[in-house]
Amino acid sequence: MRFSAYNILTPLADSDEYLLMNILTANADILSKQEAEDVRKGRVPDPAPYREKGYVLDEGEESRLYKKAYLDFLDARDEGEIQIFFVPWYGCNFGCAYCYQQEYSGKELSLDPAVIDAFYTYIDGEFSGRKKYLTLFGGEPLLPGNTAKDRIRRLLQGAARRNLGVAVVTNGYHLEEYLPECKDIEIREIQVTLDGVGDVHDKRRPLLGGGSTFGKVVRGIDAALGAGYPVNLRIVLDRGNLADLPGMALFAKERGWTRDPNFKTQLGRNYELHTCQKNSGILYDRVEMYRDLYELIKQHPEVLDFHRPAFSVSRFLFENGELPGPLFDSCPGCKTEWAFDYTGRIYSCTATVGKEGESLGTFFPEVSKKREAIEEWEERDVTTIPGCRTCNLQLACGGGCGAVSKNREGTIRAPDCRPVRELLEMGIPLYS
Ligand code: SF4
Ligand code: SF4
Structure with missing residues (x-):
């Protein structure tokens, strides 16, 4: 029996219950303390219901689902x-x-x-x-x-x-x-x-x-x-x-x-x-x-x-009756967001615009582009940030903000962690 690498288990505030959620397989359930304990130990008495909902699944199937979801995410973004x-x-x-x-x-x-x-x-x-x-x-x-x-x-x-x-x-x-x-x-x-x-x-x-x-x-x-x-x-x-x-x-x-x-x-x-x-x-x-x-x-x-x-995906879940799709990237810079200023410079987004050293090129007086830097922004997501690749929260978090990562770690290819578990802990009881 193998539990999915994308299961998120968290206690709920002001309660004895727990949330088990998997964005890849689009399921969320409330567990008792005992059930949560079993999941945490990786040994549930009856795995069938967990398998049915995709909390238990083999590695090959999980990898197929992940790749498909990633391609769908990129397609939707390209059309957005x-x-x-x-x-x-x-x-x-x-x-x-x-x-x-x-x-x-x-x-x-x-x-x-x-x-x-x-x-x-x-x-x-x-x-x-x-x-x-x-x-x-x-x-x-x-x-x-x-x-x-x-x-x-x-x-x-x-x-x-x-x-x-x-x-x-x-x-x-x-x-x-x-x-x-x-x-x-x-x-x-x-x-x-x-x-x-x-x-x-x-x-x-x-x-x-x-x-x-x-x-x-x-x-x-x-x-x-x-x-x-x-x-x-x-x-x-x-x-x-x-x-x-x-x-x-x-x-x-x-x-x-x-x-x-x-x-x-x-x-x-x-x-x-x-x-x-x-x-x-x-x-x-x-x-x-x-x-x-x-x-x-x-x-x-x-x-x-x-x-x-929003409390992570809590509000979405209760307003729509289902989880949002996997979030492979929460930073739109150079993908669905660009910023330009009156000096003729081009930037990734509002967090970098005007900041010394952050320009990615110019549109005036002539067009020029820093291609390598632009590609790094375009490729930033949870599949390319080394610290995110094995994180079980990645599909709810999306890797955070590239500008914050760079300020903190000197590179945009660093995690800017969202406190997904803590937000769900409060948001699920608040909206249920
Ligand atoms: S770097 Fe931060 S502020 Fe800029 S687009 Fe990405 S998430 Fe938004
Ligand atoms: S930024 Fe942090 S919490 Fe978010 S996916 Fe990466 S490692 Fe996980």
Whole structure:
């Protein structure tokens, strides 16, 4: 009797029961303590039900299933959409306490219209025949002033001519003034960050040089939803604002946002990416953040009306009645995500864009590519990261983030482990 190398066994929080899950064979079951003990020892009294569900299977069969799932994963990814980020400048009108781009943001606002034209010429050729959409990113893309507006308009018109959908990642401060520019554009999503209600937000996300931003960001969200645009509200969490989530949930409800089908939410974790945080004591690691979230949601279940955290595959399982397919790769960089900036440089993604030494080539003034580096990004997945190859969590984890791996280990071919077991431990009881 051989147990699958991809079985995940974990105790469930606030219970005596255990979860046994296998993403490759698409099964999840709740076990008693005794059954879990038997599985852990590799000796169950009756293997038949375990064999039926693929928790027990021979090596050849497992390897066949794995290869097929991998090829299906690659096919689906090749047919999927590419998200193309464009950074028109790194300048920003906010002085967020945790901004990882602070060290780049003193640069001039000097996007040459010729760079915009070269950008479109490049993506027309490079990604021809692929489904794709554009995401405006920064710094802050929606800055005041005629020059900024003119450049953003040129970018939007270029997208409209190509029938490209557009997403915008903005701090929301000038969103209302920019909405007329979005007419006749297929706006996929406007992502706006609000870190709490009133002062909680203002302390974390003030204007550069100081000053409240909350009221104007809220008016921007109201206006965007009122005009029928999809808004994705992002909250960047750390120990400084997690306790404000119930307040945020109530605020969004009272404002009518949570009733709007165009409104969705996203939780981000404040973490150290490239530069030192001024106050790194307030940062959570992933497990700590989800533990505090789990406890908070037990006290305030209404938070789930505002946001339903994924807790690895837990939410997916309960919302869809089945497990998601195997995740061979959780890092879209150079596969379904690319980033370009106003200097004419090409990067893997939003985590590397603008960072010294991370450019993978140029699209302006001439096209050049660092082929070896690009191939390394393209090939990064759980089959090529040595530390992931024998990990039983790999098909739920996907190997994590290449940029984080490189910052930590000096190479993107290193694991950035997701705490899959701990997240399932909390998520399964939360949603069942
Ligand atoms: S390197 Fe990290 S941030 Fe960049 S695409 Fe991969 S997972 Fe995302
Ligand atoms: S990153 Fe860590 S947890 Fe994820 S598959 Fe690799 S070794 Fe496993």
